[in-house]
Amino acid sequence: xxxxxxxxxxxxxxxxxxxxxxxxxxxxxxxxxxxxxxxxxxxxxxxxxxxxxxxxxxxxxxxxxxxxxxxxxxxxxxxxxxxxxxxxxxxxxxxxxxxxxxxxxxxxxxxxxxxxxxxxxxxxxxxxxxxxxxxxxxxxxxxxxxxxxxxxxxxxxxxxxxxxxxxxxxxxxxxxxxxxxxxxxxxxxxxxxxxxxxxxxxxxxxxxxxxxxxxxxxxxxxxxxxxxxxxxxxxxxxxxxxxxxxxxxxxxxxxxxxxxxxxxxxxxxxxxxxxxxxxxxxxxxxxxxxxxxx
Amino acid sequence: xxxxxxxxxxxxxxxxxxxxxxxxxxxxxxxxxxxxxxxxxxxxxxxxxxxxxxxxxxxxxxxxxxxxxxxxxxxxxxxxxxxxxxxxxxxxxxxxxxxxxxxxxxxxxxxxxxxxxxxxxxxxxxxxxxxxxxxxxxxxxxxxxxxxxxxxxxxxxxxxxxxxxxxxxxxxxxxxxxxxxxxxxxxxxxxxxxxxxxxxxxxxxxxxxxxxxxxxxxxxxxxxxxxxxxxxxxxxxxxxxxxxxxxxxxxxxxxxxxxxxxxxxxxxxxxxxxxxxxxxxxxxxxxxxxxxxxxxxxxxxxxxxxxxxxxxxxxxxxxxxxxxxxxxxxxxxxxxxxxxxxxxxxxxxxxxxxxxxxxxxxxxxxxxxxxxxxxxxxxxxxxxxxxxxxxxxxxxxxxxxxxxxxxxxxxxxxxxxxxxxxxxxxxxxxxxxxxxxx
Numbered sequence: 001x002x003x004x005x006x007x008x009x010x011x012x013x014x015x016x017x018x019x020x021x022x023x024x025x026x027x028x029x030x031x032x033x034x035x036x037x038x039x040x041x042x043x044x045x046x047x048x049x050x051x052x053x054x055x056x057x058x059x060x061x062x063x064x065x066x067x068x069x070x071x072x073x074x075x076x077x078x079x080x081x082x083x084x085x086x087x088x089x090x091x092x093x094x095x096x097x098x099x100x101x102x103x104x105x106x107x108x109x110x111x112x113x114x115x116x117x118x119x120x121x122x123x124x125x126x127x128x129x130x131x132x133x134x135x136x137x138x139x140x141x142x143x144x145x146x147x148x149x150x151x152x153x154x155x156x157x158x159x160x161x162x163x164x165x166x167x168x169x170x171x172x173x174x175x176x177x178x179x180x181x182x183x184x185x186x187x188x189x190x191x192x193x194x195x196x197x198x199x200x201x202x203x204x205x206x207x208x209x210x211x212x213x214x215x216x217x218x219x220x221x222x223x224x225x226x227x228x229x230x231x232x233x234x235x236x237x238x239x240x241x242x243x244x245x246x247x248x249x250x251x252x253x254x255x256x257x258x259x260x261x262x263x264x265x266x267x268x269x270x271x272x273x274x275x276x277x278x279x280x281x282x283x284x285x286x287x288x289x290x291x292x293x294x
Numbered sequence: 295x296x297x298x299x300x301x302x303x304x305x306x307x308x309x310x311x312x313x314x315x316x317x318x319x320x321x322x323x324x325x326x327x328x329x330x331x332x333x334x335x336x337x338x339x340x341x342x343x344x345x346x347x348x349x350x351x352x353x354x355x356x357x358x359x360x361x362x363x364x365x366x367x368x369x370x371x372x373x374x375x376x377x378x379x380x381x382x383x384x385x386x387x388x389x390x391x392x393x394x395x396x397x398x399x400x401x402x403x404x405x406x407x408x409x410x411x412x413x414x415x416x417x418x419x420x421x422x423x424x425x426x427x428x429x430x431x432x433x434x435x436x437x438x439x440x441x442x443x444x445x446x447x448x449x450x451x452x453x454x455x456x457x458x459x460x461x462x463x464x465x466x467x468x469x470x471x472x473x474x475x476x477x478x479x480x481x482x483x484x485x486x487x488x489x490x491x492x493x494x495x496x497x498x499x500x501x502x503x504x505x506x507x508x509x510x511x512x513x514x515x516x517x518x519x520x521x522x523x524x525x526x527x528x529x530x531x532x533x534x535x536x537x538x539x540x541x542x543x544x545x546x547x548x549x550x551x552x553x554x555x556x557x558x559x560x561x562x563x564x565x566x567x568x569x570x571x572x573x574x575x576x577x578x579x580x581x582x583x584x585x586x587x588x589x590x591x592x593x594x595x596x597x598x599x600x601x602x603x604x605x606x607x608x609x610x611x612x613x614x615x616x617x618x619x620x621x622x623x624x625x626x627x628x629x630x631x632x633x634x635x636x637x638x639x640x641x642x643x644x645x646x647x648x649x650x651x652x653x654x655x656x657x658x659x660x661x662x663x664x665x666x667x668x669x670x671x672x673x674x675x676x677x678x679x680x681x682x683x684x685x686x687x688x689x690x691x692x693x694x695x696x697x698x699x700x701x702x703x704x705x706x707x708x709x710x711x712x713x714x715x716x717x718x719x720x721x722x723x724x725x726x727x728x729x730x731x732x
Contacts, residue, residue, distance in 0.1 A: 044729045046393040047372045060725075132544055132552040151536075151543055151703040240546065241699035258361060259689035260368075260389060261726065 032273065038266035045260040057267035066243065067251070067268070074247040077161060078225035084165035085221055086214065089172030094202070096173075097180045107177070114170035118228065122235030125163035149237070153244025156237045160245050163236060164229045171224075172217050179213040180206065219283045227276070248272055319344075319351040322617050323377035326354055327363040327602070331570075332437070335638055343624045350617035352379075360602065361688070364389070367607075371396055376607040378618055381436060383602045384490075385687045387424065388510070390605050391432060392685040392730045398608045398615065400424075400622065401431040406612065407619025415626075415644050419596050419670035423681035424603050427511040433603035434622050437640040439567035440597045440666035441491045443467070443585060447578040449560030453477040460582035467561060467585045468531060468540075474560045475540045482540040483561040484550040488698055489691045490600055491563050491584070492529070493520050498679035499586050499669075500524060501595035510683035514727040518719050520694070521712040524590060530708035533701050543702045546695045554579075565600055566666035570639050581662035583669060595679045597669045601640060641667055686726035690719045 007013050039057050043050035061067050096106050113121070128136040131148050140147040149156040183206060191201050230249050233239060239246035239254060246254070252272060256265025328336045333356060340352040357363040360383035367380040382390050390397055404411035413421060413431060424433045443460070450457045453473040461467045471482025485491050497504035502524055507513035535541035542559060544550025554562035555575050563584060572579050586593040606618055624630065631647030634640065636656055642648045648667060651657065657664040675681075684690050694715045701711035 042729050044393065045368050045389060046396045048393060048395050049730070130549075131542075132549050132558075133556065148543075150545055150549075151699055153703070238546070240696070241703065242696040242705075254692070257365060259686060259692065259722075261686075261689065261729075263729070 035266045035269050035273070038262055039270045042263045045262065053263070057263040058271070061264055061267045061271070069243060070246050070248055070251045073157075073243070073245065074226065074249075077157065077164075077229075077245070077247055078222050080157075080161045081164045081168065081225035081229070082218055082221035084161060085168040085172055086217055088165065089169045089217075090176050090210075090214075092169065093173050093176035093180055094206075096177060110173050111170045113167055116167060118167065118231030119235050121163055121167045122160075122232035125159060125166075125232075126236050129159055149241075151241050153241055156241055156245050160229070160233055160236050163232050164225060167232070168221055168224055172221065175213050175217055176210065179210045183209050215286075219279070223276075223279055223283075226279075227272075248275075319349060320614060320617055322350055322352045322379065322614060322621065324352050324354045324379040324381075324604075325357045325363055325367055325377045326381040327357060327360045327383070328381070328437075329356075332638055335634065339625065339630070339634075342630075343621055346624065347620070350620060352617075352621055360386070367605075371607060374609075376609070378610055378614055379604050379606055379621075381602045382433070382605050384423075384600045385691060387433070387603070388682070388684045388687045391426075391683055392514070392726075396608055397432070398606045398610075399426075399430055399432045400434045400604075400606060403606050403615050404619050404622065407616040409619040409623045411623075415646065417641070417643060417645065417648070417667070417671050419675055419679075420599050420641065420643055422675045423599050427508060427680075433605045434625070435599070435643045436602055436604045436625075437567075437634075437638065438599035438601040438603075438643070438670075439565040439640055440599060440669050441487070441495050441563055441584050442566050442662075442665050442669070443582045444554060444562045444564055444568075444572060445580050445582060446554065446557065446560040447580055448557075449474050449477075449479050452479065453560075457580050460580065462583065462585065463588050464528065464531070464585045465587075468535060471535065471540050471561055472538075475538070479560050481542040481553065481559040483535070483563075484542050484544050484553050484559040485563040486544065486548045486550045486565065486568070487600070488543075488546065489694045492532075492698075493525065493694060494682055495584065495597050496525070496528065497682075498596060498598045498675075499584055499594050500590035501592035501676060501678050502590060503678050504682050505684070508677040509681065510685075511677070511680060514685055514731060515723055516684070518690075518716045518723075521709070521716045524587060526708045526712055528587070529698070529701060529712065533704075533708055536702045537704065543699070546691075566641070566663075567601065567639050569662065581665055583665055592676075594669070594672070596671070596673050596675055597666075598679060598681050599641070599670065639663070641670065684723060685730055686722055689722050689726065693718045693722060 040052060040054060041050045042053045042056070092110055096103060096110065099106055116124070126134070128134050129140075129147070129149065131137050131141075131150055137147050146152075147155065149159050187205055187209075188201055191205050196204065226247070227249055229247070230253065233245055233247060233250050234253075237245040239250045248268065249272065252265050252268045255261045255268065259265075324336075324340065326333075326336055336354050340354045344351050355377070357366045360381075363380065364382055364386045367376065367382070370376045376396075401411065401413075411431075413425075413429070416435070420435045420438050421431055424435055425431045445457065445460060447457045450470070453470070453476070455470055455473065461470050467483060473482075475482040494504060497509075497520070502522065503509065503519045505516035505518045505520075507516040510516035532541050536543060542550075542553060544553050544559075548564075548568070550559070550562060551564055551568055551571065553559040554564070555571065555577065557577065569581070583594070584597060604622075606615070626644060628644065628646040628650050631642050631644050632650040632654070635642040635647055635651055636654070642651060673679075697706075697711040697715040697718075700706050701708055706714070
């Protein structure tokens with residue numbers, strides 16, 4: 001049985017919806033439409049002359065080795081962020097779940113980084129690890145590590161992955177902790193009585209029961225790494241060195257905003273839009289069906 | 295992209311609202327990117343101009359960083375809400391020049407406004423950069439700087455070098471850097487803005503072409519020439535020094551300045567505008583000319599300015615331009631220019647302001663402050679040193695930076711790096727020129 005709320009007034013529901021629709025139209029539909037339109041034109045930055053070029057911008061983007069490179073960077077970056085953030089959060093959640101005293105304090109502190117804006121998070125890590133002024137960078141170098149993320153692409157990637165993952169750990173932590181607390185104690189106790197050690201209990205009971213949450217988080221984290229890490233990359237590496245950390249989103253920004261190539265930038269953002277739609281579809285199709293939140 | 299567009303719309307809306315509140319005096323919008331002390335200078339200039347007459351009111355509006363200001367201006371122009379005056383950084387010069395229909399040349403503004411304007415009163419190295427190849431001034435030079443070399447005096451002494459006899463050529467600088475490193479200093483030499491200093495000014499100062507067609511002055515599609523032997527040799531030396539730890543790359547913009555300020559690197563090539571931070575740090579430093587290669591014929595020639603200039607948008611009522619012309623005349627006054635130069639550390643735009651600063655004894659009290667001017671006015675600019683015009687300079691610098699980073703990381707040699715930079719940049723210029731020309 002489904003309960004349904006009905007409005008006696010036929011106009012009221014539309015009125016209530018109107019603000020949301022207006023905001024979505026102004027800040028999403030209209031710009032999205034503009035992006036699609038712009039992606040079919042070649043235009044100078046000032047809009048003084050513009051020519052319809054059909055799918056030329058898309059052809060140029062998709063055959064550009066730099067774009068494919070950026071795609072690879074994005075995949076490596078997103079998977080690394082997702083795996084690192086999930087693993088760290090799971091570990092912390094399992095540990096916190098066992099703590100008896102001061103659990104609230106641990107929880108609060110672990111949730112904290114989520115409130116930090118991406119650009120600020122990026123700056124924090126930059127202050128620690130920038131070769132020119134970073135405190136930890138100085139210590140690393142003193143310890144004999146050739147730490148130079150300004151030139152070493154792998155180190156730069158490591159730095160943005162850690163910064164991005166650090167920010168996402170909190171979010172994952174909340175979900176994992178909630179998931180852990182939803183597991184019936186009796187199951188774990190029964191396993192313990194049957195002689196399963198903590199390691200075995202974790203892998204045979206807890207981990208499988210957490211899998212819906214894990215899958216949900218994997219999708220959310222990948223989307224986060226794809227689209228919400230712009231601020232971090234912008235603050236820490238600016239996409240460098242030599243494009244080593246230039247993700248798809250960063251490339252859209254750089255080509256449009258810095259290089260003023262609006263056609264190419266729009267084509268890229270249309271492709272990104274397609275990717276978001278695809279990811280969302282996957283999430284609805286598989287995740288919503290399989291996860292029982294109750 | 296979506297957020298970017300939303301931001302553009304929002305800024306255009308804000309602008310529409312501010313223009314509604316126009317008063318009796320004709321308001322002239324001036325968008326700029328100056329922060330801190332320089333922002334105060336801008337506000338003060340506007341206030342002084344507004345108090346000096348009652349027909350016009352200059353309204354300075356801070357629009358963010360240089361690229362943000364340029365983008366705000368472009369978005370406003372597209373929304374037919376452009377300001378009168380916009381401050382555009384050196385890299386954006388080619389972008390603005392590519393949009394001739396969007397701008398009104400300053401020379402024309404002055405003529406139509408009935409203001410006298412003698413281009414010969416202005417420093418040629420600076421106005422040349424902002425003029426067409428025919429000598430028509432397009433934008434008003436507001437804050438100009440020129441790259442010079444900074445030396446840590448303590449490091450020089452430790453390596454047994456005489457701070458009174460600074461190196462002049464790159465060979466001498468690199469030798470000094472090696473000696474300093476050998477004496478136990480962490481890093482010998484570094485640079486800010488590797489493209490502006492190591493390619494653009496490098497070409498002008500050594501009097502070699504950066505690109506064909508007078509560095510793009512006479513064509514929309516010049517071909518870069520930065521893979522000529524002199525560039526390759528220079529960057530090959532830097533790559534070797536990087537491997538030895540004598541040179542240490544700091545980043546694409548001003549980051550390397552911190553390496554000098556912290557005492558890590560002993561020699562730095564940086565904008566003359568950076569001198570304020572060195573003074574503030576209290577460190578013992580001295581400045582010298584930008585190094586050159588003696589084997590280059592005619593070197594040292596002259597440097598090309600960095601910084602920014604003021605552009606005037608087209609499509610405003612004639613009366614407004616009269617006000618803009620009056621404002622530029624106001625800015626050119628000797629006391630205003632001399633003060634701007636002495637307070638901000640940027641270069642004076644007129645000879646009179648330079649003479650005034652000399653008469654004030656400014657250079658005796660502030661050694662090193664004359665160096666950037668001397669570099670700019672020492673010789674009449676040649677086709678190699680008048681300036682660089684690329685319709686997509688920001689994109690080209692990006693490409694150059696990427697290839698240089700891969701070079702210094704040891705992933706490719708100097709020849710490959712510069713060949714690739716030329717090839718990629720030429721293709722990018724071609725595409726951008728198509729968009730402007732069609």
